Amino acid sequence: MNAHDPNKVFSPAKLGPITLPNRIIKAATSEGRSPEGKVTQALIDFHLGFIQGGVGMTTIAYCAISKEGFAAPGEILMVRENIDGLKKFTDTIHEAGGMASAQLGHAGPVATKQITGVQPLAPSNFRNPSSFQLCREIKREEIKQVINQFADAAEVAADAGFDAIELHFDHLYLVSSFFSPWINKRKDEYGGSIENRTRFAKEILVAVKERVKDRLAIIIKLSMDDGIKNSIWLDESLITAKILDETSCVDAFELTMGSSVKNQMYLFRGETDLDGMSKTQKGIFRLGVKWFGKWVLGEYPYEHLYMLKSARQFQTVVKNAQLILLGGINDYSHLQTAMQEGFDFVAMGRALLREPDTINKMKENPMEKGRCIQCNKCMSSVYWTTNCVFNADYATSSKVAI
Numbered sequence: 055m056n057a058h059d060p061n062k063v064f065s066p067a068k069l070g071p072i073t074l075p076n077r078i079i080k081a082a083t084s085e086g087r088s089p090e091g092k093v094t095q096a097l098i099d100f101h102l103g104f105i106q107g108g109v110g111m112t113t114i115a116y117c118a119i120s121k122e123g124f125a126a127p128g129e130i131l132m133v134r135e136n137i138d139g140l141k142k143f144t145d146t147i148h149e150a151g152g153m154a155s156a157q158l159g160h161a162g163p164v165a166t167k168q169i170t171g172v173q174p175l176a177p178s179n180f181r182n183p184s185s186f187q188l189c190r191e192i193k194r195e196e197i198k199q200v201i202n203q204f205a206d207a208a209e210v211a212a213d214a215g216f217d218a219i220e221l222h223f224d225h226l227y228l229v230s231s232f233f234s235p236w237i238n239k240r241k242d243e244y245g246g247s248i249e250n251r252t253r254f255a256k257e258i259l260v261a262v263k264e265r266v267k268d269r270l271a272i273i274i275k276l277s278m279d280d281g282i283k284n285s286i287w288l289d290e291s292l293i294t295a296k297i298l299d300e301t302s303c304v305d306a307f308e309l310t311m312g313s314s315v316k317n318q319m320y321l322f323r324g325e326t327d328l329d330g331m332s333k334t335q336k337g338i339f340r341l342g343v344k345w346f347g348k349w350v351l352g353e354y355p356y357e358h359l360y361m362l363k364s365a366r367q368f369q370t371v372v373k374n375a376q377l378i379l380l381g382g383i384n385d386y387s388h389l390q391t392a393m394q395e396g397f398d399f400v401a402m403g404r405a406l407l408r409e410p411d412t413i414n415k416m417k418e419n420p421m422e423k424g425r426c427i428q429c430n431k432c433m434s435s436v437y438w439t440t441n442c443v444f445n446a447d448y449a450t451s452s453k454v455a456i
């Protein structure tokens with residue numbers, strides 16, 4: 055099979071120490087199915103649907119490494135006391151012939167005191183323009199603590215039987231907010247040059263690798279560009295990727311863009327669902343989203359494969375790790391394009407929320423078109439139970455902790 059064979063997408067493929075049944079990964083879409091921070095039947099059923107629908111590996115999203123790291127309600131807390139439920143999750147996925155990845159993150163400036171109970175952290179004192187939360191500068195001893203929490207969480211994931219972890223270095227959550235000169239004004243070795251702004255991420259990565267060794271694959275979800283003036287853009291994110299790649303601790307980069315702090319539609323493209331987003335807020339904030347939402351969230355037309363042009367830039371810089379293409383992958387022809395372009399894997403979010411079995415449909419009929427219309431009504435559902443509005447019947451199983 056030639057390296058750029060478009061049809062290899064359905065064949066097994068090595069990703070670091072593991073071999074996936076195919077090259078299709080369910081991208082992290084925060085589930086809202088864990089009200090106590092623990093695995094529930096609803097969470098298992100949600101992910102099982104993607105594996106039964108033909109995906110090689112599903113990503114349990116967003117697992118906080120600590121309570122202060124939660125970004126939204128109903129997320130998993132990746133700590134040892136939750137390991138029994140996590141094992142049940144991975145056992146079920148494995149029995150169905152798939153693989154399981156866990157996204158590990160700390161929300162940092164995306165967190166709110168209402169959810170975590172504490173003031174959100176950022177590289178420097180910073181007012182989040184979407185939540186209006188005043189974030190305080192993380193202290194050096196807290197940086198060390200977060201690095202340890204990432205390593206602890208990675209070890210729990212390995213012990214629970216996960217095949218991969220995905221380090222959440224994107225969307226201006228804590229780690230990627232260090233990359234951003236807009237947020238990071240530090241004067242110590244974690245601020246200033248891009249090498250310094252990458253230091254925190256590198257220290258987390260090395261600590262995680264030392265802890266888990268080759269027990270699972272390590273994926274980094276990396277921001278290429280967040281669409282915010284004076285923040286993260288390709289010139290510097292390519293340097294970040296190079297620094298992280300040179301550690302030889304990364305098995306794959308999943309390349310993303312956008313932010314959860316401002317300009318959120320830069321990541322999603324398509325319709326800005328102000329009605330849905332306003333319902334996630336209370337009182338005056340609800341009206342604020344309706345009146346000023348487009349200004350804060352931004353408006354960007356949707357295009358298939360909209361991250362491809364930027365992701366291509368990483369192919370010449372990343373020498374050790376594999377690359378996962380994300381963003382607007384909807385039809386079989388997009389999977390083929392990703393392979394022809396030399397990407398190793400694809401990750402899909404909304405297309406799979408719309409049709410968990412879209413991969414099986416593509417195998418049966420390569421001309422089949424994905425049915426996601428990028429209405430983005432799934433975005434606000436993360437505050438209750440993440441689902442596509444056309445496919446809400448999969449959001450009904452039990453949310454009691456296992």
Ligand SMILES: Cc1cc2nc3c(=O)[nH]c(=O)nc-3n(C[C@H](O)[C@H](O)[C@H](O)COP(=O)(O)O)c2cc1C
Pocket residue numbers: 081082083084085115116157222224225275310321322380381382383401402403404405432433434436440
């Ligand atoms: C409802 C929803 C929830 C999401 N939650 C997460 C998340 O928890 N972590 C993350 O890194 N990305 C999250 N994303 C972003 C997706 O992983 C993906 O990057 C984005 O949707 C673009 O891919 P797509 O065009 O295939 O949907 C979410 C996306 C959606 C639609």
